[in-house]
Amino acid sequence: MLIAEPENDLLFLFKTYFSSLGMNPETVNTGHDALDCFLESKDRKRPYDIIVVDTHLFNPSGLDVAKRIRSEKPDQKLVLVTTTPKENLPAECLKTAQINDKNILTMPFKLSRLEEVLKN
Numbered sequence: 001m002l003i004a005e006p007e008n009d010l011l012f013l014f015k016t017y018f019s020s021l022g023m024n025p026e027t028v029n030t031g032h033d034a035l036d037c038f039l040e041s042k043d044r045k046r047p048y049d050i051i052v053v054d055t056h057l058f059n060p061s062g063l064d065v066a067k068r069i070r071s072e073k074p075d076q077k078l079v080l081v082t083t084t085p086k087e088n089l090p091a092e093c094l095k096t097a098q099i100n101d102k103n104i105l106t107m108p109f110k111l112s113r114l115e116e117v118l119k120n
Contacts, residue, residue: 001025001118002041002051004034004065005081006058014052017111031057031065038069038076047073050118055082055089063090066097079117080104 001018003025005011011027018025026048028034034053041047051069055062062080069076078099082089086104094104105114 002034002037002048003027004031004052004057004062005029005054006056007054010054013111014114018115021115029057031060031062034065035060035068039072042073047076050077050079052079052081052114052118055080055084063094063097066099070097074098077118078103079114081107081109081114083107 001023003011003014005014005027006029008029011029015025015027026037028037034051034057038048038051053062053065057065062082066078066080069078078097080099080103082104083106086101086106089104102120103117105117
């Protein structure tokens with residue numbers, strides 16, 4: 001699992017929560033680092049089961065990261081987290097990244113909800 005979240009406090013919370021469930025998530029806080037980790041895992045033929053991307057990443061943005069991941073690996077399980085209401089997210093970007101409503105979580109949400117989305 002890879003979690004890309006720009007806020008260090010949230011990143012720590014996600015990592016702690018998923019570690020308590022027996023997972024060992026890799027965490028990054030920039031779009032560049034998220035893409036580097038994704039491409040390295042792809043090159044090593046050890047892909048992530050799931051990638052969680054915050055839309056507010058920068059350098060590049062979370063939506064650009066999602067689009068790039070989808071272009072490289074169309075079947076990658078991907079979840080977006082955001083503080084932006086779903087209806088305000090750019091529809092064309094979501095379409096290009098093949099992100100549907102069930103894989104977008106708007107903050108605040110319960111961590112158990114994120115766990116539920118990851119399992120489906």
